[in-house]
Amino acid sequence: MAANQLSDKSIRATLKQAAEAGRPVLANDGDGLRLEAQPSGAGWWRFRYRFGGKEQRLSVGTYPATGLAQARERRDEARRLIAAGIDPSAARKADKVAAAQTEEIQRLQAQGEPLPGSFEAVAREWWAKVHSAKVSEPHAARTLIRLEQDAFPWIGARPIAELKAADVLACAQRVVQRGAIETAHRLKDACGQVFRYGVAKSLCERNPVADLKDALPPVPARHLAAITEPVKVGELLRACQDYRGHAVTRYALLLSPLLFLRPGELRHLEWAWIDWDDGSMTLPAALMKRSKDGKTNGAPHWVPLASQALALLRELQQLTGEGRYLFPALTTGQRAMSENTVRSALRRLGYGNEEMTAHGFRAMARTMADERLGIPAEVIEAQLAHSVGDALGRAYNRTQFLAQRRDLMQQWADYLDRLRKGAEVVPIKGQAA
Numbered sequence: 001m002a003a004n005q006l007s008d009k010s011i012r013a014t015l016k017q018a019a020e021a022g023r024p025v026l027a028n029d030g031d032g033l034r035l036e037a038q039p040s041g042a043g044w045w046r047f048r049y050r051f052g053g054k055e056q057r058l059s060v061g062t063y064p065a066t067g068l069a070q071a072r073e074r075r076d077e078a079r080r081l082i083a084a085g086i087d088p089s090a091a092r093k094a095d096k097v098a099a100a101q102t103e104e105i106q107r108l109q110a111q112g113e114p115l116p117g118s119f120e121a122v123a124r125e126w127w128a129k130v131h132s133a134k135v136s137e138p139h140a141a142r143t144l145i146r147l148e149q150d151a152f153p154w155i156g157a158r159p160i161a162e163l164k165a166a167d168v169l170a171c172a173q174r175v176v177q178r179g180a181i182e183t184a185h186r187l188k189d190a191c192g193q194v195f196r197y198g199v200a201k202s203l204c205e206r207n208p209v210a211d212l213k214d215a216l217p218p219v220p221a222r223h224l225a226a227i228t229e230p231v232k233v234g235e236l237l238r239a240c241q242d243y244r245g246h247a248v249t250r251y252a253l254l255l256s257p258l259l260f261l262r263p264g265e266l267r268h269l270e271w272a273w274i275d276w277d278d279g280s281m282t283l284p285a286a287l288m289k290r291s292k293d294g295k296t297n298g299a300p301h302w303v304p305l306a307s308q309a310l311a312l313l314r315e316l317q318q319l320t321g322e323g324r325y326l327f328p329a330l331t332t333g334q335r336a337m338s339e340n341t342v343r344s345a346l347r348r349l350g351y352g353n354e355e356m357t358a359h360g361f362r363a364m365a366r367t368m369a370d371e372r373l374g375i376p377a378e379v380i381e382a383q384l385a386h387s388v389g390d391a392l393g394r395a396y397n398r399t400q401f402l403a404q405r406r407d408l409m410q411q412w413a414d415y416l417d418r419l420r421k422g423a424e425v426v427p428i429k430g431q432a433a
C-alpha cells in the first residue's frame with residue numbers, strides 16, 4: 001500500500017463520518033499507519049507491523065493532539081527500529097521503565113533517601129527484613145547506628161555491586177583509629193551480612209568482607225571486673241551485709257551473688273515469678289539475653305533458690321511484696337530500679353569498676369563454683385543461662401541438670417556463708433587454699 005494517503009481534509013471527513021455513524025471508522029495512511037476515528041471527534045493513530053513473525057500494533061498518539069506529520073514521523077522511527085532488529089513496542093516499554101527509574105531516583109535524591117542498589121539501600125532492607133527479625137530491638141538499634149555512623153557516610157551511596165574489600169576495610173580502619181577495635185569488628189561483620197543478603201538478592205556477585213578475616217587488629221580481651229579470691233570474697237560479702245544505704249538496695253547486693261543472674265535480669269524480677277512451695281523462681285524468656293526468636297519462643301529460665309536466698313526474699317517481701325517488682329525504683333514502684341543502683345552501691349562500699357562490678361557476681365560464681373567446689377562446668381553454664389551452640393545441646397540443657405542445679409545453688413550459698421564468716425576456705429583443685 002502506498003504511503004502518505006491521508007490529508008488533513010480527509011481526516012476531518014473521516015471524523016465527521018464516525019460522528020454521524022456513531023461508531024469508529026478506519027482511515028489508512030499507508031506503511032502500516034492508520035487513524036481510528038472515534039464518534040467523539042478524536043482519533044487514535046495506530047501503527048501495524050510484524051516482528052518475530054507476529055503482527056503487532058503500536059499507538060503513536062491521538063488526533064488532533066498528534067497531527068498527521070508527527071504521526072508519520074513516529075511511524076518512520078518505528079520502522080527504523082524494526083529494520084535494526086528492535087521491537088518498537090518493547091523499546092517503548094523499556095523507555096517507560098527507564099523514565100520511571102529516573103523519576104524515582106530524582107525523588108529519592110530530593111528527599112535524601114538512598115538510591116536503589118546502593119549499599120545503604122541494601123543495608124537498610126537487610127536490617128528491616130532480616131536483622132531486626134532475628135535479634136532484640138536494642139541489638140538491632142546498635143547495628144543500625146553503627147552502619148549510619150561508620151559505613152553510610154563513606155560507602156552508602158555507592159552501588160553495592162561495585163564495592164571491594166578495601167572499601168569496607170577503609171571504613172573499619174577509621175573506627176580502629178579512634179580506638180574502638182571491637183566496634184570495628186562488629187561493623188565489618190554487619191557489612192558482611194549486608195553483602196550476603198545482596199548476593200542472595202542478585203544485587204552483587206560476592207561478599208568481599210570474607211577477604212578481611214585477618215585485616216583488623218584482634219579485639220583486646222575484656223573481662224568485667226570480679227573478685228574470685230576467697231578471702232576477698234568474704235570481705236565483699238561482709239561489706240554488702242553492712243551496707244547502710246537504702247534497704248532495697250542492700251537486698252539487691254545480698255541476693256546478687258546467690259541468684260547467678262545478669263544485673264538487668266535481677267533488677268526486673270517480679271514477685272509473681274516466685275514459687276514459694278517449690279523454692280524457685282521462673283524468669284520468662286523475654287527477659288533473658290537471647291535472640292528475638294529466643295525471647296519469643298524460648299523456654300523460661302528456672303532458678304532454684306537456696307534456703308539463704310529464700311530467707312532474704314521473705315524479708316524483702318515485707319518491704320516491696322505489695323508491688324510488682326522485687327527491686328522497684330527508689331522513686332516509684334511502677335518501674336524497676338535503675339541499672340546503676342547496684343554498681344553505685346558497690347562504689348559506696350569502696351569497690352571501683354576495676355575491682356568489682358554488678359556483673360562480676362556471675363563471674364565470681366562461674367569461676368569459684370568450678371574451681372573451689374568442683375561443680376561440673378555444664379551444670380554451672382546451664383544455671384547461668386549461657387547459650388549452647390547446637391540444637392541438641394540446647395535441648396539437653398533444658399531437660400537435664402535440674403536436680404544438680406538445685407544442689408549447686410545450695411552448695412554455693414553454704415560456701416558463701418563460710419566465706420562471709422571467715423571460715424576455712426575450700427582449696428582450689430589440687431592446690432592448697
